[in-house]
Amino acid sequence: MKIKFCYIGIGFSVAVVLSLFSCVGGEKTTEQQLLSDKHPSLVLTPSGVSEIKANLGKAPLFDQTFAAVVNEVDAALANGIKVPIPKDLAGGYTHERHKTNFFTIQKAGALFQITGDEKYAIYIRDMLLAYAEIWPTLGKHPAERSYARGKIFWQCLNDANWLVYTSQGYDCIYEWLDESTREKLNKELFRPYAEYVSIENPQFFNRIHNHSTWGNAAVGMIGLVMGDEELINWALNGLDIKVPGDIVKDNDGGDIRLDGQKEAGFLAQIDHSFSPDGYYTEGPYYQRYAMYPFLIFAQALANKKPELGILDYRNGLLIKAIYALINQTNSAGEFFPINDSQKGMSLASRELVHAVSMAYYFGGMDPELLSIVEEQGRVPLNNTGMAAAKGVAEGKAKKFQYKSLELSDGAAGDEGAIGIIRAEDLTLVMKYAKHGMGHGHFDRLGFLLYDETGEVIQDYGAARWVNIDHKDGGGYLKENHSWAKETVAHNTLVVDKDSHFDGKVKPADKTAGTPYYFLGGDAVQIVSAKETNAYRDIEMQRTMAVAQVKELENPLVIDLFAVQAPEGTRYDLPLYYMGEYMSSNQKFQTNNNLSPMGQHDGYEHLWAEAQTKLESDIFSMTWFNKRKFYTVTSAVESGDEMIMTRIGANDPNFNLRRDPGLIHRRTGGHTVFASLYEMHGSYDYASERPINSFTSIENLKILHQSEAYVLVQFELKTGENYRFAFSLLDDNESSKHVVETPDGELQWKGIYDFNEYNK
Amino acid sequence: MKIKFCYIGIGFSVAVVLSLFSCVGGEKTTEQQLLSDKHPSLVLTPSGVSEIKANLGKAPLFDQTFAAVVNEVDAALANGIKVPIPKDLAGGYTHERHKTNFFTIQKAGALFQITGDEKYAIYIRDMLLAYAEIWPTLGKHPAERSYARGKIFWQCLNDANWLVYTSQGYDCIYEWLDESTREKLNKELFRPYAEYVSIENPQFFNRIHNHSTWGNAAVGMIGLVMGDEELINWALNGLDIKVPGDIVKDNDGGDIRLDGQKEAGFLAQIDHSFSPDGYYTEGPYYQRYAMYPFLIFAQALANKKPELGILDYRNGLLIKAIYALINQTNSAGEFFPINDSQKGMSLASRELVHAVSMAYYFGGMDPELLSIVEEQGRVPLNNTGMAAAKGVAEGKAKKFQYKSLELSDGAAGDEGAIGIIRAEDLTLVMKYAKHGMGHGHFDRLGFLLYDETGEVIQDYGAARWVNIDHKDGGGYLKENHSWAKETVAHNTLVVDKDSHFDGKVKPADKTAGTPYYFLGGDAVQIVSAKETNAYRDIEMQRTMAVAQVKELENPLVIDLFAVQAPEGTRYDLPLYYMGEYMSSNQKFQTNNNLSPMGQHDGYEHLWAEAQTKLESDIFSMTWFNKRKFYTVTSAVESGDEMIMTRIGANDPNFNLRRDPGLIHRRTGGHTVFASLYEMHGSYDYASERPINSFTSIENLKILHQSEAYVLVQFELKTGENYRFAFSLLDDNESSKHVVETPDGELQWKGIYDFNEYNK
Structure with missing residues (x-):
């Protein structure tokens, strides 16, 4: 793959740049023009919006979310447009401001489509123009902590977050904008922004890593909005580009590992990030974070490039991954905090609110997902959310059956x-x-x-x-x-x-x-x-039975x-x-x-x-x-x-x-x-009043232990004895086993044996 | 007061004893006969039972409690009558068994009255006969921990608990029993039982203490059931009896303090246990525990001896005490754990379930109490419970307004x-x-x-x-x-x-x-x-302002x-x-x-x-x-x-x-x-997302401190300054005060001053 791009000259005045560049990303094809013809088409679609409008007032969960978002966005509108020069780290003012901005842009876009009220479109347009204004003036963010510094935020990762959300809002007002504003934004803000988080930071964009998933989705989504096939191609397939040799670790100490890496881009992320069961090697806490760009970009691709069959990719892996996440929660819906995880992150997060409705809509309308949607108490303001809310309103929800797996x-x-x-x-x-x-x-x-x-x-x-x-x-x-x-x-x-x-x-x-x-x-x-690898010369095997x-x-x-x-x-x-x-x-x-x-x-x-x-x-x-x-x-x-x-x-x-x-x-x-x-x-x-406050276990003995077997016996206070035997080497279901115990032989067939033992 | 009693000879066969004693507690008067004529009359009354029957199915809270109690008592009936020889401490089998028995007797009594199903009456009768069987054989409980050992339990306190609850069940079947069984129970079980927790243990019965409240209520309630004026008199007025000189402390190290004590009995408990505001000096945790015998005996006295006007005593103190308890709870309805208190004890306890409905019924039908009844989710199975449940069903509940006091x-x-x-x-x-x-x-x-x-x-x-x-x-x-x-x-x-x-x-x-x-x-x-007393030569004053x-x-x-x-x-x-x-x-x-x-x-x-x-x-x-x-x-x-x-x-x-x-x-x-x-x-x-995670306080200064005044000034991060001045010696609302500060004089009138201060 050969990459072509034109650089936006930083320092040129905006007006000059605008008139100088009519081409972004090389030649335009008919397909591209076709893609860019219809809007909204990324997450919302014209038919989806009609469907939503037709069902307003009929699906309480959707109505509640809608009302809450109207309140929130109207408050943001009243608060005015604030696009400060980037300065702070996470938690600081400029960081939190820009973060609020991109969430609001995305929500305002949905409200514009649903209500038709132009105030939302105007807000998005003016906000984007303010970003277009400062963008050419920005160097790298002043904080130097990151292996891939952003411009709006301290790291490209957050810049990519911004673009993933903002693309959605932009898509919603794309047709409403006059052509010159659209062109201005495309050329002065979005194309250079997309280039910044991709070709200008390949060490961020071209990894197999959740950071890159955000990068890929960001570039792909804005590419889909603008009909920019080159960006879409980068997003799907990665860059054929050298990364500076001195960047080898990310902020968390993870390897950039470009040596010998053959693949990058969104499809490669799906290939490498998940197991066939939808498990994500970093664990559910990071999977939850990583899922949003996977799913939102997939939803956009499903809408705009159905020929890719992205939701069927690897046997419907993305939907499977949502089920894998749901299965990695406790009774409060909180993710198992394995690996680096903050406890308390749960199915209530915005990522999962989006994911579960999406799995419902695109994954066969499984009524068990609706009980989770009910618990979440809100839905995304799009077709999948309306479908889920309607399902709940129609009483279709069934309790999610958590199974051993x-x-x-x-x-x-x-x-x-x-x-x-x-x-x-x-x-x-x-x-x-x-x-x-x-x-x-x-x-x-x-x-x-x-x-x-x-x-x-x-x-x-x-x-x-x-x-x-x-x-x-x-x-x-x-x-x-x-x-x-x-x-x-x-x-x-x-x-x-x-x-x-x-x-x-x-x-x-x-x-x-x-x-x-x-x-x-x-x-x-x-x-x-x-x-057998954690310690030299030591073999460990843990067997847990319930x-x-x-x-x-x-x-x-x-x-x-x-x-x-x-x-x-x-x-x-x-x-x-x-x-x-x-x-x-x-x-x-x-x-x-x-x-x-x-x-x-x-x-x-x-x-x-x-x-x-x-x-x-x-x-x-x-x-x-x-x-x-x-x-x-x-x-x-x-x-x-x-x-x-x-x-x-x-x-x-x-x-x-x-x-x-x-x-x-x-x-x-x-x-x-x-x-x-x-x-x-x-x-x-x-x-x-305490009830049954004492253990019922009287005794526990290991009757046999060897490289091949372990056999334990426990006695209850009420006198019953139980034995659990396990074959540590032979996992053949039909093998027969015999072990010696102080009370004679125990024989069984298969990997384990659990039975009451009467002396 | 002169005490008369006849001893039940332990060791006589039951039948012989029965025929030998026709008199218990001296001469019978007409009044006594009148009292004993009507049953139930203690907590339930004939008209109350009619009212309950008429409203079944109309007050969901009552119906739910009723159904739950039917389940519980039917399970107990199925489990059979078990009256083991007392042996264990709290938590042990015999203790817990006897405790369950008295709760069940009380509930079964209510069910008999409400449903008319004789199985409940038969269960109570047979249980009581089993107690009558063992009673004469019992010496003091084998555990020697208590200053007043019981017979059924390790301490008289628990024996009194038994009698308070059992009296209620007995009252419910009193008329249903044949006369000879009634006489047998009166003479062989209840009178000697009442004597045991009173005249045989005056160090328990004659104190001003929650233990004695239970003792007084126990003796008084069974006295009301049997129409035994002597017992009622002991209960209300205490015993004129000497306590053995060697018993000076209770299990918790509390003084028995009979020296110079002029009063005892239930009325004295009310006089001495509560402040005019209904506060109980041991704090809400023990007040909760002590309230039950106060209230249940009071309810019985209100029914059977209305001429006493017990609920108006000390300006309606007992009802006030319930409000005092409610006011000593946090947002979860849990009592402030001052003094010895186990955290978590709350308005949900059975004592408060009884108390709040009682306060509603006897205390002027305050709709704010109904919101607490709603939270409790159950009501007592009596008139007060039905009244509260009806109030809730009729939508009368108002949020309880917790006020500063x-x-x-x-x-x-x-x-x-x-x-x-x-x-x-x-x-x-x-x-x-x-x-x-x-x-x-x-x-x-x-x-x-x-x-x-x-x-x-x-x-x-x-x-x-x-x-x-x-x-x-x-x-x-x-x-x-x-x-x-x-x-x-x-x-x-x-x-x-x-x-x-x-x-x-x-x-x-x-x-x-x-x-x-x-x-x-x-x-x-x-x-x-x-x-000024906690430490020698040290005077402390704490002032807290909200x-x-x-x-x-x-x-x-x-x-x-x-x-x-x-x-x-x-x-x-x-x-x-x-x-x-x-x-x-x-x-x-x-x-x-x-x-x-x-x-x-x-x-x-x-x-x-x-x-x-x-x-x-x-x-x-x-x-x-x-x-x-x-x-x-x-x-x-x-x-x-x-x-x-x-x-x-x-x-x-x-x-x-x-x-x-x-x-x-x-x-x-x-x-x-x-x-x-x-x-x-x-x-x-x-x-x-953290919101407002940092303090808004920039500074805090003591501008003045003396024996007479303290003046502090604090500054907010946003620049505003506030001053709080307090007069430590002069609590006259109209006094004028002046203190020097580094920035000049501050003058104010009254005990305190709180104002924004502009430099």
Whole structure:
């Protein structure tokens, strides 16, 4: 591919430039003219607008959103047009002003189309002219933090955000504008703007990365509005251009990695960013952010270039990705905070408001999506939003059925996965995916556990308050590296107090966990995976089962963490339970004088509040949170210790939450950590009545452990015994297995066995 | 008063006893016969039952409660009658079983009356016969913890609970029973039961204390059912009986205090337990618990002895007390956790469900109470409940208007008070009441602050998990004394690291804080009180104002803590803010190695996480909680320090929450601690957009401080200056005052002055 472009000479007066350049992006073809003939045609379409007008007043969710947007935009109009010279970082005035501007332009465009009220068109036009006025005067943004500095914002990423939203508003007034204004804006603002975020910043535009997705969508969308095939081509297929050799890392430390990269552009992003199951390797928090440009550009392409069949691309991958996102949420609709994620981001976000309605409209009108739309309580002001709102108004909504599923990672789906098990109110998540690049955490085989109250066993999430200026400008905090990413901050095994892959992204990115077995939907559900790369000479396999045990009020989680390692290896297995300690069968020695537990790998942020050398066969601890009780029961080996930890040491700016943890410490070689997690009982503050506040587990024993098998038996207080056996090497469903136990042989067929055992 | 009674011979066979005793409590009078003629007549009445029947199906709240109770009681019926020999403490099987029994008897009685279904009557009868069977065989409960051991439960208090509820069920089947069964129950179960909790345990029955209220109500109610005037007399007027000299303290360390006590019984409880405003000296948590026997017995007396005019007693005090309780709640309807209180106890409790409907019915059908009934979502199954449910069904409910008010303490209303200021979503509570006896905390002039999200500045509450067996049987924990009651655990001044009154209840109980000024409902609302007894030679006066400042989004709290003390006194002023530290204008030195801050008075439970010698004129710190920002701004004196604390040291059983605090430390003599508490802004996790996250306060200065006056001036970031002046000695509204300031004189009339100041 050969790129042709004409430069807009910065410094020329606007009027002169305007008359000098009649050609932008080379020759015009008939097709281009055709494309640019009809407007709006990007997200709204003429028939879509008619449909919306015809249904106003009939779909309350749409009407509510419409009324709210009218209020918001009218207030913005009253506030006047403010296009300050860029200066601030995120959170600062000029940043927030320009951000508000692009959201308002997009909304005002929709209102103009729906209401026909010219005040909205005038507002957009005048705003855009103000941008056209300052654009030629702007150099790079004065803040120098970014690997790709923007002009309006401190980074090209935000400039691309601006263009993605502004394109939509521009499309809505395109036909209303007189031709000279349109030409002026095309040539003096939008074409140079698009060039800035593409050919002038290929290190931003030409990656396989969420930043580039925004860049591609921005350039593609304005290309579609202006009928500029060259921009569309860049957007879809990337640039054939060299990136300056000195730019190798982005702001987050991610590699630019253009060496040997063969592909770029929007189609390549779809190819490489998602697994065939729609999982995005950075995790749901970033997937949510990245989805908007994927979907909005896809919607525009579906409207303007239906021949591309973009929504069918890779078996309808983009719609699948929306389902993947929905499936990565807890009972409050909040995304699992794996990798760098701020907790609380949820299906309520504007990106998902757009995505879910879009999945409904373009993905076969699935009534289960409507229950999510109902929860969201608003819809996008376009056809997909009207369709969803009508569906809700017509009572079509059905409860979304969250099912157990394994989401593969990697473009080909063969680089690890995350396993999600749902059972009644319980959600168990185990992560054995790829690292997740610059935003990944060193948490192979880590897990999270939820119930209807929220987090039971938490992932810390990122050490960051997004956009909150108090906290280092709202960006990632130092403690995100020193604590949140480290292995000891997660519910997975730490060997010799080192993080997985020595805490290095590069080797971590090269491999993924190995899915071993996943079984969803049965009375016993199982996720099992191996990890052999995180530590040299150490093989780890975690098997978690969620079992219906008829005597228990809730499903029981069985956790078997098997390790093959040299003798004398030191293991720490943390458990970040949420809530207040109630009691334990062990007597802890508490420390009145606290010191950090180590110097590096996250241990420098932990205080040991108490510890105990474990005695008796089991460790048992009950805690209380949000009116419920929880108990962990672990099998004890001679020499085991348990440490009660608290996060907070070496935290000079109070950036970390003072959350508790529990570390099971063991020195050994081949071993198995076996635990049960039980959710039980309740407590009501108004009646002050505890129900079932004690564990039902009397005992837990490992009856057999070897490289090939692990077999545990647990006993309930009511006397029943249950056994869970698992084949660690042979995943053939028809293989027969025999293991020796102190009480004789146990035989079974297949990968696992779970049964009541009567002596 | 002379007491007559006949003993039931324990060891006689039941049949023999039955035939031998025809007289219980001396001669029967005509009046007694009349009283016992009509049943139900205690809480339900024949006309009330007709009214309920006539309205079934018309008042959804009543119908819902009715259906829920039918479900619950039918399940209990299906479960059979279980009357185990008493053995366990609270939380244990026999305790919980007997507790469930009395609740079920009461409910089954109501159902029998409403439905006429004999299965409920049969269940109650058989249950009572089973109790009659075991009663003569029972000695004192085997647990020896209580100063007044029960028979069915470990303490008489719970035995009295049983009788209060069971009387109601018994009343409902009284006429249905054949005479011989009735006589048997009266003589073999109820009369001896009533004697046990009264004349056999006068140290329990004859106090002025919530325990005795239960005892009085229990004996009085069963007396009303049986028409036993002697019991009624004991209940109303107490016993003329000597208490064994060796019983001087109750389980909680409260004094039995019979020396010189002139009065006892229910009327004396009303006289002594409440202030004329309906405040109960132990605080709302215990008031809630104590209210039930007050109200249910009062309701019974109103039905059966209308000539007493019990509900008009002391100007309708019992109804006032219900309003006082409602006024002592936050936006979630939870009681202020002053003194020993478990947080979360609320208007949703069964006691308040009863109380609010009763206040509605007997207190003039106030429609504002109906909004609380709506929130409660259930009503008692009696006339008052039907009236409230009908009121709700008829759309009469109005929002309860929480107003600023001062609730006096002390039987005569002259022993301190608590001040409650409401302004928009803000609630400020300042405590300068009596100590609150055995359940009091050493927190004179302490305060609590709430907004619509809940706690902003918290009171720790009690160190206790009520009824949760894991935590020392659910009783008060050791840390309740060593931490929760101590002064440093509260938002008030600690002098020389000692608690008020040296942490001793006796001297604390002898005095109260002194209300100085209260002004509610204006644009500036003020509460000011003095405390001169807590520390020798030290006079403290705290003045808190809640001011509408037009530039600010929320009302601003101004806090002026003035002290007159010898030079060299060391002050610590804690502030228990809720949430995560965001930033400060001061640089804290954090400690990686933590040690307890002291050895006693609560300091042994605190770690200092960071500290700083304060520089510049003000200390400012912003924190974040539940999507909102908060800032404290304090005027700094030379030498001041600020310490960031964390609760948790010397806590071997993890009984304490790891909550943060901030201690303002100063050494000096006469001084004023001046602070502003500002609630501002918001943050939404779905949009990740912070709004107004920084304080609007630029500066705060003490312009004048003396024994007579304090004058502060604060400046907003937008440049406006405000001055608040307060007269500490002269509370005459018409006095004129002049103070010198660096900028000249300030003159005002009255107790305070608040105005914008233009230089």
